[in-house]
Amino acid sequence: GAVVSQHPSRVICKSGTSVKIECRSLDFQATTMFWYRQFPKKSLMLMATSNEGSKATYEQGVEKDKFLINHASLTLSTLTVTSAHPEDSSFYICSAPGQGRFDGYTFGSGTRLTVV
Amino acid sequence: GENVEQHPSTLSVQEGDSAVIKCTYSDSASNYFPWYKQELGKGPQLIIDIRSNVGEKKDQRIAVTLNKTAKHFSLHITETQPEDSAVYFCAASTGSARQLTFGSGTQLTVLP
Numbered sequence: 001g002a003v004v005s006q007h008p009s010r011v012i013c014k015s016g017t018s019v020k021i022e023c024r025s026l027d028f029q030a031t032t033m034f035w036y037r038q039f040p041k042k043s044l045m046l047m048a049t050s051n052e053g054s055k056a057t058y059e060q061g062v063e064k065d066k067f068l069i070n071h072a073s074l075t076l077s078t079l080t081v082t083s084a085h086p087e088d089s090s091f092y093i094c095s096a097p098g099q100g101r102f103d104g105y106t107f108g109s110g111t112r113l114t115v116v
Numbered sequence: 117g118e119n120v121e122q123h124p125s126t127l128s129v130q131e132g133d134s135a136v137i138k139c140t141y142s143d144s145a146s147n148y149f150p151w152y153k154q155e156l157g158k159g160p161q162l163i164i165d166i167r168s169n170v171g172e173k174k175d176q177r178i179a180v181t182l183n184k185t186a187k188h189f190s191l192h193i194t195e196t197q198p199e200d201s202a203v204y205f206c207a208a209s210t211g212s213a214r215q216l217t218f219g220s221g222t223q224l225t226v227l228p
Contacts, residue, residue, distance in 0.1 A: 006159070034215055043205060043218045044160070093159050095216070104150055105209075105216060108160040 002028050004096050006108025013084055013115055021079045021111045023094035030096035031078035034105075035069060038091040047092075050077045083113040118143040120208050122219025126165045129196050130227050137222045139206035140188040146208040147212045148215070149182060162206075164191070196226045 003026040004067040013019050023033060031052045048064075050056040050071035060065045062073050066088075067078040094108040119142040129135050141149075147168035152160035166173045166180045166189065173180050177196075182189040182190040193200055 041223075043220045046215050046217075049215060056157075091157075101122075104148075104162055104165055107152075107161070110157070110159040112157065 002026075002098060002106040004030070004094060004106045004108045006094055006111060008111060010112045011114070015085055015115055016083055017076070018080055018082045019084055019113060020075045020092075021081075021092055021113075023077050023079075023096075023108045025075045025096055027072035028096075028098075030077065030112075032076060032097055033071060033080050034095045034097075035067075035077075036095065038093060038110075040091075041109070044093060047079075081113065083114060084113070086115045089113055089115045117209055118136075118146060118210070118217040119139055120206060120217050120219045122222060123205050125206070126221065126225070127222045128225045128227060131196060131198060133196055134197050135193045135200070135226075137188070137191045137204055137224070139208075139219045140186075141208040142187065142219075143210065144184075144187065145210045147211055148209040148219045149180070150207050150209075151178075151180060152205045152207065154205060155223075160205060171208060174194060193224075196224075198226050198228050200224060202225045207215070 005024045007022050033050045035047045047062045048056045048058045052071045056069035068103045071077045089108050093110045101108045123141045141168040150165035153162045153163045162180050164180050166182050177194045179192040204222045209216045
């Protein structure tokens with residue numbers, strides 16, 4: 001089945017630095033990638049939708065200058081957390097819809113970001 | 117936009133018993149309803165999904181029912197096992213390449 005590879009799985013960074021999270025579709029082309037954020041014991045909240053070759057669409061309240069999303073190719077979407085602060089610590093998950101009309105969604109394994 | 121409500125937030129059952137988790141949605145245009153299992157520190161794993169053109173779907177011990185009129189759908193797990201313990205999320209979408217809206221999650225604990 002479709003696989004989305006997400007890296008890194010865990011990252012610890014210092015306040016003020018930037019962190020890049022990558023999601024690659026391994027055996028299919030992902031023209032769209034959804035990026036979610038999940039706080040402990042909470043649900044997944046959609047942050048933004050990236051589309052290959054165009055600007056990402058951000059949900060209300062998400063700072064586009066802090067969370068830079070790039071979808072440079074049909075198999076790679078990246079989320080860069082810029083000038084990270086401790087409140088950015090969270091679990092970030094990407095997801096790509098299936099290729100067919102009735103295919104589901106494939107999720108990455110998630111990235112645990114800790115900003116110290 | 118879509119709003120998905122999920123109940124209960126926590127559920128404890130004895131091994132071998134059944135577990136039922138319920139969700140309601142608000143957008144009548146939603147036509148895809150997946151259920152995900154999430155273990156600690158991992159991404160969600162699809163366990164079953166249902167499209168709006170069917171009312172029930174079953175896969176071994178797991179089943180999902182959909183009532184389009186009432187706009188609710190439910191997950192049924194029979195003969196629960198300790199390895200079923202996890203957080204379960206329902207979700208809804210209006211179609212392919214559309215965003216998923218998630219429920220708030222249910223922490224299921226299966227007691228041995």
